[in-house]
Amino acid sequence: MIDHDEAGAVRPLTLAWVSRHLEVGERIVRTEALHGGITAEMRRLTIGTRDGGTRDLVLRTFVNVEHAEDWLNREACALTLLTGTGVPAPGLVALDPTAAHCEYPSLLMTHLAGRTVLDDEGLEARVPLLARQLVAIHALRPAERPRKYEASTTADTVVVPKGADAAAWAAATDVIRKSAPPYEGRFLHRDFHPGNVLFDVPPPSPAGARITGVVDWAATSWGPADLDVAHCSTNLALLHGPAWGLRFAEAYEEAGGVLAAAASERLYWQVRDGLAFSEEVQQVAQPWREAGRTELTTRAVEERLDAYVTALMDALG
Incomplete structure (x- = not known):
């Protein structure tokens, strides 16, 4: 039975x-x-x-x-x-x-062994692992390319959070009114973030963590490496704070990944992904709370998103 x-x-x-x-x-x-x-x-x-x-x-x-x-x-x-x-x-x-x-x-x-890890503890050790794994994914050269990436958000669909820095959001929205910059295509996961990566974390120290699996390949696409990096960056910013969103792009390059050369081009992809989250904050935050991050209310995530978008404009704008 x-x-x-x-x-x-x-x-x-x-x-x-x-x-x-x-x-x-x-x-x-x-x-x-x-x-x-x-x-x-x-x-x-x-x-x-x-x-x-x-x-x-x-x-x-x-x-x-x-x-x-x-x-x-x-x-x-x-x-x-x-x-x-x-x-x-x-x-x-x-x-x-x-x-x-x-x-x-x-x-x-x-079924793959391991579990998702969304806690702040051990994040410093996991971020380089995430970066190296994404570099390995982008290095794939399939005989048949998947379809071109889709970026659904537009300047007209951005939802500015209540109490957000209006000037920063207006400037960020203006960034994505422009045409996408040129890029060298890569094999993209297109939804790469800590919730889709499985880890083995041996006790007692999280420093010995290793990746055991990457899941949810339904959005696999062909496009700029910057877009995958931007998506993971936004997730890290909302889960752990804006500084970690900025840190991930650095870790990706340290792992051998190549991003757009011009700061304005990097800003385009980072901002585009960050603004896309403005349309679905509640939907994104709920699974994190179910996984134990109960402090990540919709409002808390909105505040982190505002801080991250502002940080991007300060750092790259």
Whole structure:
């Protein structure tokens, strides 16, 4: 009998589909909801093996999400491409992007060891690891490039937080009214940040941490390295304070990464990503609170975003 956690329960058609992709003699013995995702439901499935042991798989399901087929196909292509590259990504097991067999569009993949770490403790040791991992991702040269990056925010959609530095935000918004600067294309994760990186952190010191996996490849794109760096920078700024957002770009270069040569070009990408967060602060902050960072209220994150945008304009503007 399958032992379901209520929140982790998998729907009947999807259970049957997963079962068809197991080895002979294997069965699903437990399901557990994984927290932290914004657009998809994530579940860990514990599989009982023929020898009496267990192994884990991860089920990613899009429920009432526009463009789910596109997202899942992109992730499946990325996972296939990453096999054997040395980048620690899940392996693709099965794909049902149109819900032909499941209740909703779904992807089944291998489970990676490790956990996300969002605490301030040990951050100084983790930032260089994040930077080196992103440099390795950008070094990939796939035979077939993924689609060009998308940058959804515009000067007209920016939401200025209450009490923000109006002059800094007006100047930042003017930056993204301009055309994107030229860039040398790179293979981008496009959602690289601490919430999508798994760590092994041996006790008692966090200094011995190592990365065990990078997940959520649904937005894989081709574009400027600056954009991936900017996205991780903004996340670090909101999680840990504006100084860490500025620090990540330095760590990326120290790890051998190459960013735009001109400060004005770097500012464009950093500001574009920072302003994009203004439209979804509440959505971004909720998974962090669920992961234990209860002090990161929507208002607290808005204040950090304001401080970060202001710091960017002071440093690069």
